[in-house]
Amino acid sequence: MPSALITGATSGIGLHFARRLAEDGYDLVLVARTRDRLQETAQALHLEHPVQCEVLRADLGRLADCRRVERRLIVRPVDLLVNNAGLGLYDGDFAEHDLEAEDHLLMVNVRAVLRLTHAALGSMLERGEGAIINVSSMASFAPDPNAPTYAASKAWVTSFTEGLRAQVGGSGVRVLALTPGLVPTQFQERAGVDARVPSPFWLDPDEVVDTALADLRAGRGISVPGMAYRAIRVAMQFTPRRGYLPLSDTLQKRLT
Numbered sequence: 001m002p003s004a005l006i007t008g009a010t011s012g013i014g015l016h017f018a019r020r021l022a023e024d025g026y027d028l029v030l031v032a033r034t035r036d037r038l039q040e041t042a043q044a045l046h047l048e049h050p051v052q053c054e055v056l057r058a059d060l061g062r063l064a065d066c067r068r069v070e071r072r073l074i075v076r077p078v079d080l081l082v083n084n085a086g087l088g089l090y091d092g093d094f095a096e097h098d099l100e101a102e103d104h105l106l107m108v109n110v111r112a113v114l115r116l117t118h119a120a121l122g123s124m125l126e127r128g129e130g131a132i133i134n135v136s137s138m139a140s141f142a143p144d145p146n147a148p149t150y151a152a153s154k155a156w157v158t159s160f161t162e163g164l165r166a167q168v169g170g171s172g173v174r175v176l177a178l179t180p181g182l183v184p185t186q187f188q189e190r191a192g193v194d195a196r197v198p199s200p201f202w203l204d205p206d207e208v209v210d211t212a213l214a215d216l217r218a219g220r221g222i223s224v225p226g227m228a229y230r231a232i233r234v235a236m237q238f239t240p241r242r243g244y245l246p247l248s249d250t251l252q253k254r255l256t
């Protein structure tokens with residue numbers, strides 16, 4: 001049976017990855033902070049599908065916890081790693097934010113992705129097979145005055161993933177950056193996002209996961225789910241860098 005480790009597997013996009021991979025017959029290792037939700041998720045998946053579901057409680061913002069997950073990946077390698085856990089900070093200005101919250105964001109969104117990718121990659125390269133999906137964001141394609149640290153953290157994820165994919169090309173290991181736009185999850189409430197955005201911009205989480213897995217199979221390096229967001233991505237590629245911020249500001253004002 002193939003196996004996958006998913007971070008942030010108890011809610012939102014990570015939970016949809018867990019359900020879809022369980023349907024596809026993957027044994028799962030589920031990582032998140034909240035023990036009850038981990039156990040409920042594992043039990044529900046195991047009842048619905050004949051797969052093993054291991055839970056690993058870890059706060060990926062804490063180095064010691066992150067190292068425990070790394071050890072799991074090194075000692076018992078998996079076929080697929082989904083680096084999905086992440087958070088945003090949209091509520092208020094950078095200067096007024098608690099510095100520890102900003103630092104925590106970077107540790108989860110960046111350092112954990114770096115460390116878990118490193119832990120999983122060695123054995124994948126030795127075997128000449130395996131896959132890593134790093135969940136980034138549309139926010140990775142441009143600076144965001146409403147969430148500068150979040151956008152910068154996701155820019156790192158996309159750039160890192162693209163560079164790594166080029167480096168391991170031909171090894172048999174596939175690496176993908178998933179860059180969704182808005183998906184209705186707990187992310188918005190936790191991040192303080194104003195969610196009054198028209199419905200065409202909301203993505204179905206199942207579509208996000210299906211698109212990512214199809215793009216991974218097709219050997220693509222970046223997955224942009226949804227027609228609207230693919231069009232926005234193309235438009236962004238033709239917009240000069242200095243045009244991003246006024247454009248993003250105008251769009252935000254029109255949408256909210």
Ligand SMILES: NC(=O)c1ccc[n+]([C@@H]2O[C@H](COP(=O)([O-])OP(=O)(O)OC[C@H]3O[C@@H](n4cnc5c(N)ncnc54)[C@H](OP(=O)(O)O)[C@@H]3O)[C@@H](O)[C@H]2O)c1
Binds near residue numbers: 137
């Ligand atoms: N939703 C969107 O609109 C959207 C758009 C673009 C990209 N994304 C990205 O998609 C990913 C998943 O977000 P989501 O929308 O599914 O969010 P979500 O519904 O808030 O789920 C986050 C998951 O991550 C876990 N988690 C949070 N902090 C953690 C930590 N420090 N250590 C370990 N696990 C942690 C949560 O469980 P616990 O709280 O129990 O730990 C939960 O399982 C994130 O990387 C996010 O940046 C989301």
